[in-house]
Amino acid sequence: MQCEFTKMQGCGNDYIYMDAKKYHIEDPASLSIRISDPHFGIGSDGLILVAPSEMADARMIMFNLDGSEGRMCGNGIRCVAKFVHDHWGFSGNEMTIETKSGIKTIKLEKDISGEVTGAVVDMGPAELSPEKIPVNISGEEKEGIAVPCVVDRAVRIGGVDYAITCVSMGNPHAVVFVDDVENLDLPSIGPKFEKNELFPESVNTEFVKVLGENELRMRVWERGSGETWACGTGTCATVVAACLNGFTKKGEEVLVHLNGGDLRITYTDETVIMKGPAVTVCSGVIELEG
Numbered sequence: 383m384q385c386e387f388t389k390m391q392g393c394g395n396d397y398i399y400m401d402a403k404k405y406h407i408e409d410p411a412s413l414s415i416r417i418s419d420p421h422f423g424i425g426s427d428g429l430i431l432v433a434p435s436e437m438a439d440a441r442m443i444m445f446n447l448d449g450s451e452g453r454m455c456g457n458g459i460r461c462v463a464k465f466v467h468d469h470w471g472f473s474g475n476e477m478t479i480e481t482k483s484g485i486k487t488i489k490l491e492k493d494i495s496g497e498v499t500g501a502v503v504d505m506g507p508a509e510l511s512p513e514k515i516p517v518n519i520s521g522e523e524k525e526g527i528a529v530p531c532v533v534d535r536a537v538r539i540g541g542v543d544y545a546i547t548c549v550s551m552g553n554p555h556a557v558v559f560v561d562d563v564e565n566l567d568l569p570s571i572g573p574k575f576e577k578n579e580l581f582p583e584s585v586n587t588e589f590v591k592v593l594g595e596n597e598l599r600m601r602v603w604e605r606g607s608g609e610t611w612a613c614g615t616g617t618c619a620t621v622v623a624a625c626l627n628g629f630t631k632k633g634e635e636v637l638v639h640l641n642g643g644d645l646r647i648t649y650t651d652e653t654v655i656m657k658g659p660a661v662t663v664c665s666g667v668i669e670l671e672g
Contacts (some may be wrong), residue, residue, distance in 0.1 A: 392457030394611025394642020446606030456614015483552025540574035572603025611642030
């Protein structure tokens with residue numbers, strides 16, 4: 383069977399998008415592994431199916447490049463919104479998208495010609511309770527924080543001492559603040575975090591340098607994908623962690639520099655707002671096996 387695809391990226395976090403309203407994908411996990419390969423496939427961080435929803439304007443079903451299914455992708459959901467606008471004829475400026483982490487509200491950003499260039503996503507509230515992240519560390523009471531949480535906690539991973547702050551944005555994150563983010567050997571360090579027994583569902587790990595007031599530099603090791611050029615949920619988790627550690631303030635927009643571009647994040651007690659680009663790279667047709 384031949385299947386049309388669209389490759390899209392948000393800050394270099396690229397996925398292959400397929401219309402699940404038009405095509406029935408028998409084994410999306412295996413397909414994600416095959417098409418994500420840069421030499422024998424199309425090359426991407428994974429596969430995202432855009433499907434109908436009974437409770438929202440569309441549903442996002444995402445798979446990492448190792449075939450594991452993800453619950454949420456911040457960069458991916460912006461591109462899903464653009465896909466629905468471009469391919470399904472959605473004409474409004476605001477839509478809802480169902481994910482495994484709940485329904486998200488997205489406001490489209492358009493240029494003067496009406497082309498969708500990005501989106502503003504209400505990512506929902508950050509989860510700080512250790513058992514809901516999940517992380518196998520008991521929470522501590524912190525002033526101004528409603529629940530016991532894991533903030534600036536000393537851990538030893540791979541024989542090295544780190545201080546981690548743990549946040550869930552619908553998926554688990556461990557944030558580490560460092561003095562030098564550029565020279566980290568992430569291919570060596572990342573897997574040691576991802577598969578550590580502290581994280582029963584594995585973890586996405588963000589390494590962050592504070593550049594100044596409301597400005598951060600971040601690199602990320604994503605579970606199931608390795609180092610990617612950006613991670614939307616990870617950027618949100620990073621800004622939450624920065625606020626909890628006293629580097630930024632609630633309610634103020636924070637500029638985060640990623641390998642593939644910039645995202646702007648605002649953290650409040652009620653929600654986390656993410657602003658960023660959504661770009662179509664190319665489209666084509668691929669032959670599906672079976």
